[in-house]
Amino acid sequence: MLNSSIRLSVDIGGTFTDVVLENGDVVISTKVLTTYKAPENAIIEGMSYVCKKSGVDPSHISQIIHGTTLATNALIERRGAKTALITTKGFRDVIEMRTESRFEQYDLNLTLPDPLLPRNFRYTIEERMQADGKVLIPLNHQKLDLLIDKIKAAGFESIAVGLLHSYANDTHERMIAKALAQRIPEAMVSLSSQVSPQMREYERFNTTIANAYIKPLMKSYLSRLKGRLAKEHANCPIFLMHSGGGIISLENAAEFPVRLIESGPAGGAVFAAHIATRHGLDKVLSFDMGGTTAKICLIKNQTPKTARVFEVARTYRFKKGSGMPISIPVIDMVEIGAGGGSLAQIDSMRQIRVGPESAGSEPGPACFKRHGTRPAVTDADLILGKLDPTNFAGGTIRLDALASEKALKLHLGNTLEVTAQIAAFGLSEVVDENMANAARVHAVENGEDLSEFTMIAFGGAAPLHAGRLCEKLGIRRMLVPTGAGVGSAIGFLYAPFSFEANRSQFMRLSDFDAKAIKLILDELKSEATAFVRSCNALAPIEAEYKVYMRYSGQGWEIPVQLTNAQAEAPDLDTYQALFEREYELLFGRIVDGMDVEITVWSVNATTPAQTVAPVQTIQTLRSLSTEKTRELFDPSLEAVTTAAELPRSTMNPGSQIAGPAIITEDETTVIVPASRIATTLADGSIDISEKERPYVS
Numbered sequence: 001m002l003n004s005s006i007r008l009s010v011d012i013g014g015t016f017t018d019v020v021l022e023n024g025d026v027v028i029s030t031k032v033l034t035t036y037k038a039p040e041n042a043i044i045e046g047m048s049y050v051c052k053k054s055g056v057d058p059s060h061i062s063q064i065i066h067g068t069t070l071a072t073n074a075l076i077e078r079r080g081a082k083t084a085l086i087t088t089k090g091f092r093d094v095i096e097m098r099t100e101s102r103f104e105q106y107d108l109n110l111t112l113p114d115p116l117l118p119r120n121f122r123y124t125i126e127e128r129m130q131a132d133g134k135v136l137i138p139l140n141h142q143k144l145d146l147l148i149d150k151i152k153a154a155g156f157e158s159i160a161v162g163l164l165h166s167y168a169n170d171t172h173e174r175m176i177a178k179a180l181a182q183r184i185p186e187a188m189v190s191l192s193s194q195v196s197p198q199m200r201e202y203e204r205f206n207t208t209i210a211n212a213y214i215k216p217l218m219k220s221y222l223s224r225l226k227g228r229l230a231k232e233h234a235n236c237p238i239f240l241m242h243s244g245g246g247i248i249s250l251e252n253a254a255e256f257p258v259r260l261i262e263s264g265p266a267g268g269a270v271f272a273a274h275i276a277t278r279h280g281l282d283k284v285l286s287f288d289m290g291g292t293t294a295k296i297c298l299i300k301n302q303t304p305k306t307a308r309v310f311e312v313a314r315t316y317r318f319k320k321g322s323g324m325p326i327s328i329p330v331i332d333m334v335e336i337g338a339g340g341g342s343l344a345q346i347d348s349m350r351q352i353r354v355g356p357e358s359a360g361s362e363p364g365p366a367c368f369k370r371h372g373t374r375p376a377v378t379d380a381d382l383i384l385g386k387l388d389p390t391n392f393a394g395g396t397i398r399l400d401a402l403a404s405e406k407a408l409k410l411h412l413g414n415t416l417e418v419t420a421q422i423a424a425f426g427l428s429e430v431v432d433e434n435m436a437n438a439a440r441v442h443a444v445e446n447g448e449d450l451s452e453f454t455m456i457a458f459g460g461a462a463p464l465h466a467g468r469l470c471e472k473l474g475i476r477r478m479l480v481p482t483g484a485g486v487g488s489a490i491g492f493l494y495a496p497f498s499f500e501a502n503r504s505q506f507m508r509l510s511d512f513d514a515k516a517i518k519l520i521l522d523e524l525k526s527e528a529t530a531f532v533r534s535c536n537a538l539a540p541i542e543a544e545y546k547v548y549m550r551y552s553g554q555g556w557e558i559p560v561q562l563t564n565a566q567a568e569a570p571d572l573d574t575y576q577a578l579f580e581r582e583y584e585l586l587f588g589r590i591v592d593g594m595d596v597e598i599t600v601w602s603v604n605a606t607t608p609a610q611t612v613a614p615v616q617t618i619q620t621l622r623s624l625s626t627e628k629t630r631e632l633f634d635p636s637l638e639a640v641t642t643a644a645e646l647p648r649s650t651m652n653p654g655s656q657i658a659g660p661a662i663i664t665e666d667e668t669t670v671i672v673p674a675s676r677i678a679t680t681l682a683d684g685s686i687d688i689s690e691k692e693r694p695y696v697s
Contacts, residue, residue, distance in 0.1 A: 008050070008061050008234075009492035010043050011264050012068040015291020015341045015361045016393075016460060018486040018667075019046030021054055021061075022493055028054045029486045031393050031460065031667055033361040039070060040225045044232060059233040065492040067241035067263035069292075070221060071214050075116070075261070075312055075324060080213035081157040081188075085117055086147070086176060087205065088164040089124040094202050095209065103321030113324060116209050121156075123147055125163075125176070131506070133168035139175055148183045159184075160212035162192035162205040167504045170197070188215045195256060196327045198600055199504035203309055203327040210326060211258035218257035222250055239497075239535060241267050244329040245304060246498025246606060249535045261312060262330050264488050265295040269304040269331045271491030272456040275481045277302040277612045278683060285439065285453045286333075287469065288487065289462035291340045291378075292358045296439050297333035298446055298453075305446070306559075307332040308502065308548070308600065329500040329604070334442045338434050340378040340461040341365055344427045346415045352423075354431045366407035367399040375411050377431050377461070379404035380424035384633040385643070386464050386662070386671055394666030421633065429635055432465055436472040447586060450475055458487030463670040467659075467688060468635055471675060482684040485667025497539065498606035499531035508552065509576055509596040517570040520601050521545060528605035539607045543567070548600035549579045551591050557599050558582055567603075616682040624650075624657045632660055634674050641674060651680040658691065 011018040012034055020029040028050045035041040043066075051058055074080050087094070095115040104110050125147055128137035151159065159180060166173045170193030180189050190212040196204045226238060240253035243262035253260055265288060272286035276299055284299040298305050310330045311323030337356020341364060344354045354377065359365050365376035367389070381387050382404045389399035405420040412423035443450045455478035457466035463480045470478050483490045501524040507513065525543050532541055545562035560578050575598075580590045624646065632643035643660035648670070651663065656679045659672035663686065672678045672688055679687045 005063070006056055006061050007063045007065065007493060008047060009065045009267075009489045010046065010067070011267060011486070011489040011492065012039050012042065012066075012070065013264060013290045013292060014069055014073070014358055015339065015364070017042035017046055018489040019043065019050055020483070020486050020489040020493065021047075021050040021056065023054055023056060026054065027483060027490070029483060029489070029667065031486065033364070033397075036360070036362060038224075039068070039221065040228045043225065044228055047229075047232065047234065057233070058229075059235070061234050061236050063236055064229065064234065064238045065241060065247060065495070066225075066238060067267045067488065067492055068260060069264055071218055071257050071260045072262070072312055074214045074217050075210055078116070079217075080116075081216040082155065083117055083121065083158045083160060083209065083213045084151050084154070084156040085122045085160045085162060085205070085209055086151075087122065087124055087162050088128060089126045091164055091201065092119070092122045092124050095122075095205050097202075099202055099321070101321050113322065116206070116213055116324065123151065127163065127172050129163065129165040129169050129172065131165050131168060133165070135169070135171075139172045141175075141179075144176065144179055145183075148179060151187075152184050156187060157216050158188040158190070158212040160190045160192070160205075160209045162201070162208045164201060166191075166193040167197040167199060167204070170194075188212065188219070190215060195258060197503050198308070198327055199506075200327070203325045206325055207258055207327045210261075210324065211256060214257050215254075218260070219254045222254050226250065241492050241495060242499075243310075243331065244306065244498065244500050244604070245270050245331050245495060246500075247492070247495050247535060248497075248499060248531060252499075252531060252534060258326060259328055261326060261328075262310065262333075265297075265333055265335065266331045267488040267491035267495065268295060268458060269297045269299065269333060269491070270495045271458060271481075271487045272297065273299050273302050273304055274491070274494045274610075274612060275456050275479060275685065276454075278615050279479065279681075279685070280614060281454050283448075283453045285450060285455045285475065287435075287439075287455050287457045287462050287466055288459040289339060289435070289457075289465060290459045291461065292337075292342070292360060294336045294338045294435050294459075294462070295333050296336075296435070296442055297331060298442065298448060305332040306330065308602075329502065329602070334438045336435055336438050338377070338431045340381070341376050342431065343374045343376050344380075344412060344430075345374075346412060350416065352412060352416075352426050352430045354427060354434065365404070367401065367404040368397065369400045369403060373407055373410075375404065375407040375423075375427065377427065379407055380427040381461075381464055383408060383421055383424040384428060385631050385640070387669060388630075388664065391664065425633060425635060425638070428465075428468075432468050432472060432635075435465070436469055439469070439473055454478060456481065458484040460485050460668050463668045465671075467671050467673040467676055470688075471636055471673060477687065477689045479681075480670050480686045480688065483667075484670075485665065494610060496607040496609060497532050497535045498604060499528045500602060500604040501525075501528040501531075502600055502602045504600050505598075507598045509572060509598070512570075512572040512575070514570040514572075518568070521567045521603060524601060524603035525605065528603050532605045532607065536607060541605050542608055544604040544606065546602040546604070547575070547598050548602070549575075549596055549598050551583075552595040552597050557597075558586060615685075618654045618679070618682060620654050621656055621679065622654055624655050626657075630662055632662060632671070634660055636673060636675060643672075648686070651678075651686070653680050653682045653684070655680045
């Protein structure tokens with residue numbers, strides 16, 4: 001019997017496209033290789049498979065939720081539209097001058113990333129707003145007409161407009177947009193006052209340029225996708241996952257594609273937060289490792305940490321400031337070029353380096369037999385015994401161990417004078433240490449001790465590496481939930497409809513104006529609510545309020561959460577106390593006698609979170625045994641061991657198996673190190689704990 005609400009979620013990754021069909025309590029999923037030239041082809045292939053397997057016609061699907069890395073990849077690979085920037089006279093080179101910070105202090109050959117647009121694509125106009133929104137120099141319309149003639153003659157597809165202090169007064173930007181619409185109606189236009197209405201012109205201009213740069217590409221893709229789905233009779237509404245962890249309409253996504261940059265990883269964080277809520281976990285390290293990248297996110301009190309600015313395309317791994325800043329609401333996570341397809345090489349110091357270059361799905365790792373010749377992480381996993389060559393991706397992809405061995409020997413082993421297996425061990429340890437180091441740095445930056453956290457591992461490659469990662473980080477417990485291999489796509493189904501509206505408006509607490517504050521927050525609430533209503537006209541909507549505050553003279557601010565009552569009736573003493581509490585938690589002390597400033601105001605409108613039933617405790621535990629075994633290289637012992645191998649489907653609630661063990665399923669493989677014991681919980685999640693501290697019901 002068909003459910004009246006059948007939903008499909010799709011996550012396009014760098015290597016695999018994950019497709020999940022939810023029909024009531026039944027969830028069917030699959031992984032297909034991403035088709036780069038036409039990503040919609042992989043979606044149609046995956047949808048056909050899950051619909052056929054579940055006996056559902058595509059015409060019965062009521063909702064499709066989509067997340068993608070296409071926007072991110074377009075920025076990284078610099079393959080967006082021909083884009084122009086119009087900015088205030090004198091500020092043409094802001095995106096090239098950056099913030100003048102040296103992210104690598106002692107590197108004499110420091111290389112800064114090239115700006116997204118060359119200098120001859122950046123144009124200036126005579127006008128000027130003050131920081132308080134007052135007009136200092138009126139817009140010169142005669143010169144604007146001449147400028148538009150130049151831009152039209154150059155044949156730009158997309159135009160970014162970023163004027164100084166337009167977050168305080170957007171009148172001039174709107175005038176330019178109106179003139180462009182009249183004179184160059186075929187060009188797409190992005191205004192900084194709409195894309196990112198926040199102070200700091202470098203971040204704001206860069207975000208607006210990024211939006212304009214990928215807008216034609218994403219509009220074209222989303223239009224094609226809608227058409228292809230309609231041909232398959234899937235005429236339901238299509239929604240997009242945005243980087244802040246919520247869902248927006250296809251139309252809004254096409255207008256503001258920069259908000260899609262971290263859409264896939266955001267779905268993973270939502271998935272991990274859902275699992276954390278189900279298990280009552282307050283401190284969680286989300287670990288999502290796919291075919292191209294690994295993502296690490298801190299989740300406290302069942303809520304992922306968020307930020308207002310993040311970077312893409314970093315030229316120096318882990319180095320803040322070495323990438324392209326994007327100033328939009330985003331779930332705060334660390335992304336590392338360390339996935340199953342990440343390629344390894346030997347550097348000039350005879351050390352193994354892994355990533356960020358990836359084999360992706362074309363050609364893929366050497367073992368995929370798609371003309372890839374360089375060793376990837378998946379090749380190492382295969383040689384170390386973590387993968388079954390006949391049952392990868394549910395048997396849809398046969399792996400060639402000889403090709404992996406040849407690639408490892410040729411590119412690593414011969415130079416280091418070691419066997420292919422030792423080369424695979426070295427490759428695996430390097431990638432695991434890279435991920436562990438990223439997690440340590442992220443935890444330290446947030447003042448957290450990872451030994452107090454539980455890891456939640458998902459993504460096709462994460463369960464293969466998570467056990468070793470826990471050993472390195474001193475994490476005593478991890479969970480591998482059901483559907484882990486397609487966790488991000490499942491996370492889309494848990495995500496609320498939401499939109500966060502931000503605005504920069506400077507106010508010192510010494511000039512506290514309760515009426516002005518209430519007006520700002522009410523306007524932002526209306527703006528955010530309108531976006532959510534465009535997706536769901538009937539659902540109840542909740543508002544979440546946040547202000548960003550700092551001591552006078554400081555360069556950066558910290559987020560301070562407000563309750564509804566504190567937003568409705570602003571109070572000076574309350575705001576001061578809230579800031580001091582958050583500041584002391586983060587830095588260990590407050591600064592007496594110094595004025596406090598509010599720089600950014602934020603309202604997130606969201607539909608209520610789904611009700612999550614807690615997981616029941618296990619009453620009876622029983623040890624499993626299996627005659628099937630596999631040779632598995634244990635990195636902690638630096639030796640090959642004999643590991644028990646069993647399908648996950650045979651592990652009922654209460655089942656336990658001690659490591660070393662290999663638990664197989666279609667979309668991933670769970671490796672249980674010799675130091676751990678695995679227990680199946682009531683919801684099907686696998687709890688992997690230290691043998692000295694096993695799961696106890």
